[in-house]
Amino acid sequence: MPNSLQENTEAMDSIVIIGSSGHAKVIIDIVEQEGRYKIAGLLDLNRKVGEQTLGYQILGRHEDLPQLVTTHALKGAIVAIGDNFVRSKVAVRVKEACPSLLFVSARHPKASIGRDASVGEGTVIMAGATANPCSSIGRFCILNTNSSLDHDSVMGDFSSLGPRAATGGNCRIGSYSAIAIGAVLIHGIHIGEHTVLGAGSTALRNIDSFKVAYGTPAKVVRDRKPGDTYL
Amino acid sequence: MPNSLQENTEAMDSIVIIGSSGHAKVIIDIVEQEGRYKIAGLLDLNRKVGEQTLGYQILGRHEDLPQLVTTHALKGAIVAIGDNFVRSKVAVRVKEACPSLLFVSARHPKASIGRDASVGEGTVIMAGATANPCSSIGRFCILNTNSSLDHDSVMGDFSSLGPRAATGGNCRIGSYSAIAIGAVLIHGIHIGEHTVLGAGSTALRNIDSFKVAYGTPAKVVRDRKPGDTYL
Amino acid sequence: MPNSLQENTEAMDSIVIIGSSGHAKVIIDIVEQEGRYKIAGLLDLNRKVGEQTLGYQILGRHEDLPQLVTTHALKGAIVAIGDNFVRSKVAVRVKEACPSLLFVSARHPKASIGRDASVGEGTVIMAGATANPCSSIGRFCILNTNSSLDHDSVMGDFSSLGPRAATGGNCRIGSYSAIAIGAVLIHGIHIGEHTVLGAGSTALRNIDSFKVAYGTPAKVVRDRKPGDTYL
Numbered sequence: 001m002p003n004s005l006q007e008n009t010e011a012m013d014s015i016v017i018i019g020s021s022g023h024a025k026v027i028i029d030i031v032e033q034e035g036r037y038k039i040a041g042l043l044d045l046n047r048k049v050g051e052q053t054l055g056y057q058i059l060g061r062h063e064d065l066p067q068l069v070t071t072h073a074l075k076g077a078i079v080a081i082g083d084n085f086v087r088s089k090v091a092v093r094v095k096e097a098c099p100s101l102l103f104v105s106a107r108h109p110k111a112s113i114g115r116d117a118s119v120g121e122g123t124v125i126m127a128g129a130t131a132n133p134c135s136s137i138g139r140f141c142i143l144n145t146n147s148s149l150d151h152d153s154v155m156g157d158f159s160s161l162g163p164r165a166a167t168g169g170n171c172r173i174g175s176y177s178a179i180a181i182g183a184v185l186i187h188g189i190h191i192g193e194h195t196v197l198g199a200g201s202t203a204l205r206n207i208d209s210f211k212v213a214y215g216t217p218a219k220v221v222r223d224r225k226p227g228d229t230y231l
Numbered sequence: 232m233p234n235s236l237q238e239n240t241e242a243m244d245s246i247v248i249i250g251s252s253g254h255a256k257v258i259i260d261i262v263e264q265e266g267r268y269k270i271a272g273l274l275d276l277n278r279k280v281g282e283q284t285l286g287y288q289i290l291g292r293h294e295d296l297p298q299l300v301t302t303h304a305l306k307g308a309i310v311a312i313g314d315n316f317v318r319s320k321v322a323v324r325v326k327e328a329c330p331s332l333l334f335v336s337a338r339h340p341k342a343s344i345g346r347d348a349s350v351g352e353g354t355v356i357m358a359g360a361t362a363n364p365c366s367s368i369g370r371f372c373i374l375n376t377n378s379s380l381d382h383d384s385v386m387g388d389f390s391s392l393g394p395r396a397a398t399g400g401n402c403r404i405g406s407y408s409a410i411a412i413g414a415v416l417i418h419g420i421h422i423g424e425h426t427v428l429g430a431g432s433t434a435l436r437n438i439d440s441f442k443v444a445y446g447t448p449a450k451v452v453r454d455r456k457p458g459d460t461y462l
Numbered sequence: 463m464p465n466s467l468q469e470n471t472e473a474m475d476s477i478v479i480i481g482s483s484g485h486a487k488v489i490i491d492i493v494e495q496e497g498r499y500k501i502a503g504l505l506d507l508n509r510k511v512g513e514q515t516l517g518y519q520i521l522g523r524h525e526d527l528p529q530l531v532t533t534h535a536l537k538g539a540i541v542a543i544g545d546n547f548v549r550s551k552v553a554v555r556v557k558e559a560c561p562s563l564l565f566v567s568a569r570h571p572k573a574s575i576g577r578d579a580s581v582g583e584g585t586v587i588m589a590g591a592t593a594n595p596c597s598s599i600g601r602f603c604i605l606n607t608n609s610s611l612d613h614d615s616v617m618g619d620f621s622s623l624g625p626r627a628a629t630g631g632n633c634r635i636g637s638y639s640a641i642a643i644g645a646v647l648i649h650g651i652h653i654g655e656h657t658v659l660g661a662g663s664t665a666l667r668n669i670d671s672f673k674v675a676y677g678t679p680a681k682v683v684r685d686r687k688p689g690d691t692y693l
Binding site for chain 2: 485491570588607608
């Protein structure tokens with residue numbers, strides 16, 4: 001058994017973490033600190049059953065999932081994959097294979113979620129992150145370390161704020177878009193879907209869908225297609 | 232009654248929030264989480280009595296305030312207006328109309344205020360913000376989401392740090408000046424009064440009063456007068 | 463006695479803080495909030511015995527340390543000096559003079575240290591800082607206000623993250639290197655030893671040892687020798 005803050009894992013619902021990378025380790029830590037779910041183990045395409053990460057075993061591959069749901073009495077899952085588009089494809093596959101499995105969220109105890117903020121299923125919120133009142137965070141989003149989403153801002157499904165990324169109030173980030181580490185959106189900025197704003201950038205104007213933009217002020221440097229690498 | 236963390240609002244002093252924008256919603260959330268004051272309602276020039284924000288009613292307009300102080304047994308107020316100059320004008324008007332009303336501060340439980348740091352009346356400190364030891368925060372300031380004011384730094388009255396803005400130690404920010412979202416002052420930088428440092432900027436040298444500056448390193452791009460829009 | 467959160471300082475081991483600057487004040491605040499050690503007093507080359515900082519007396523100079531260890535029953539020390547190279551020289555001198563003295567760490571209660579993250583002796587972690595799971599922080603490091611070190615990243619001895627500096631996952635920062643206030647390393651970046659990355663910079667590529675680099679993207683602008691001033 002891994003070190004954890006869980007006192008009575010017997011009574012908790014079991015979940016599986018899909019992925020076992022560094023990003024998955026961050027999510028495991030959050031789930032343990034929250035103490036809402038018991039982690040039954042991990043799924044990873046590229047590793048052998050029985051290998052371990054932070055004390056949790058690789059239980060199998062994606063095709064084993066329906067069987068594992070029964071064996072481990074799995075109630076939920078978190079897709080612990082950092083790339084937004086890859087995460088969406090895996091989430092769809094998992095849902096198709098196991099319709100009964102719920103996607104759960106993970107929120108670090110040292111994150112701050114304001115009043116009337118909503119957090120969709122499958123979304124993960126890291127240490128030091130802040131979502132202010134009346135913000136709306138879609139399904140399968142990432143609010144990474146020390147990032148902030150300010151009041152009344154909206155993140156579409158499968159979008160992400162990188163570590164320390166920050167928005168002003170009333171911003172919109174479209175589905176699948178990634179705001180990279182350290183980037184900033186000033187108050188009221190709208191970012192389209194499938195767009196990437198590069199590390200350390202500052203968006204002073206709206207950015208369309210399917211773009212890569214960076215710099216301070218951020219400028220569009222090229223188009224991108226869904227699933228293209230970020231930069 | 233709105234959802235709140237307040238257990239016994241009967242025993243608490245009542246305050247009024249002046250403003251009802253997104254910024255006001257952030258402040259309402261903080262006041263609720265602190266549980267020091269009961270919010271009697273909101274004032275807003277542009278809305279009708281009885282309209283609601285986060286479950287609190289618009290009680291009236293500014294000219295109704297003397298009457299409302301009696302009706303609602305108001306002890307204090309917070310001016311929940313993001314623009315530094317507008318906030319100062321409203322604060323003066325409120326003080327003139329109701330000299331007995333105290334301006335109170337609001338500090339998010341997940342903010343960190345260091346030892347021997349001082350926080351003036353009417354100042355609001357958002358989630359994730361840090362004010363380190365021996366810093367001095369004036370009256371009616373804003374330390375916005377995840378911002379930080381480092382040791383021995385001083386903020387003049389009606390000045391503001393935007394979301395994620397950060398200073399080194401021994402900095403000074405003059406009255407009415409705004410350090411925009413994501414901007415940085417290195418150790419020991421002095422910013423004059425009524426100056427705006429733009430989003431994502433990095434100030435490596437002092438900046439005079441009545442300037443707009445931005446960039447990394449920050450350069451003065453034009454003069455501004457008190458009350459000019461920020462950028 | 464200074465104001466403190468310590469309830470029973472009698473039972474705690476006594477430590478000495480070496481340095482009495484603003485940086486030392488931040489560390490004093492953390493040690494008090496942690497409540498693990500009792501601060502017996504401060505050492506400072508440039509001040510007179512009996513002068514005070516935050517209520518703690520200057521006990522003497524470095525050459526008095528062996529005597530003070532006995533007089534004050536000192537068990538540990540923290541070198542509260544912000545410059546990485548100067549801090550290393552002082553740490554060596556202290557260790558030579560008093561081999562029995564342990565260098566202790568200080569971690570603000572509002573910092574977040576992830577699972578399986580390691581923190582070396584003499585390291586200080588400020589309010590709002592985050593070290594994610596499986597990160598490794600060497601000896602005598604500084605994670606300053608609201609900074610973040612992401613999963614699996616490594617900081618060498620005597621290195622530092624300035625206020626709000628942030629790394630992606632799997633980064634490496636060599637010994638004695640300083641990532642200045644507000645700077646960013648994207649995922650997987652390696653920084654050599656004795657290198658300085660300037661304020662507000664964004665490192666998109668690795669940077670060698672003994673360099674000064676800045677800008678977004680960060681470029682090497684000159685060489686530096688151990689002990690050179692940062693910029």
